[in-house]
Amino acid sequence: MATERTLSIIKPDAVAKNAIGEIIARFEKAGLQVVAAKMLHLDEGKAGGFYAEHKERPFFGDLVGFMTSGPVVVQVLEGEGAIAKNRELMGATNPKEAAAGTIRADFAQSIDANAVHGSDSAASAEREIAYFFGADEICPR
Ligand code: RTP
Ligand code: MG
Numbered sequence: 001m002a003t004e005r006t007l008s009i010i011k012p013d014a015v016a017k018n019a020i021g022e023i024i025a026r027f028e029k030a031g032l033q034v035v036a037a038k039m040l041h042l043d044e045g046k047a048g049g050f051y052a053e054h055k056e057r058p059f060f061g062d063l064v065g066f067m068t069s070g071p072v073v074v075q076v077l078e079g080e081g082a083i084a085k086n087r088e089l090m091g092a093t094n095p096k097e098a099a100a101g102t103i104r105a106d107f108a109q110s111i112d113a114n115a116v117h118g119s120d121s122a123a124s125a126e127r128e129i130a131y132f133f134g135a136d137e138i139c140p141r
Helices: 012-016 020-029 044-050 060-067 082-090 103-107 122-132
Strands: 003-010 033-040 072-080 116-118
Touching: 003 020, 003 082, 003 122, 012 020, 012 060, 012 072, 020 033, 020 072, 020 082, 020 103, 033 122, 044 060, 044 122, 072 082, 082 103, 082 116, 103 116
Parallel strands: none
Antiparallel strands: 003 072, 003 116, 033 072
């Protein structure tokens, strides 16, 4: 499998729970490397632009409200099959449906406050990484 990069966000609920370290440890233990990271408090424009694909969905307002409710940690993860591996570690969107031992099963409380984001395809990863990071902010090891 090829080495890939994916965008990960530790969402406001997980930051508020002081779970940043535990979540990053799961990525590292699974063989993913953090090659870029920053903490940000998103405004409506930045959060809405990030989730633009969901603009017409009924949950869009709640999603943007939640993502702007507190700081987030945005990271680029690199590794073999990083996009699918991260989605596997995250678990299902709705924590009630997330497999035991996944990040969402262990840290999320609802479909809105669901602890983490991860790019869902190579095209999304490319767009999302560029949305938050310049090339000079990514540090391959
Ligand atoms: P994410 O983009 O945050 O990684 O989540 P995801 O791929 O698992 O789910 P996605 O379909 O992209 O939805 C983005 C976020 O919108 C909220 N959502 N609410 N009420 C609902 O039916 C509903 N569906 C999605 C979730 O917070 C989800 O993470
Ligand atoms: Mg998504």
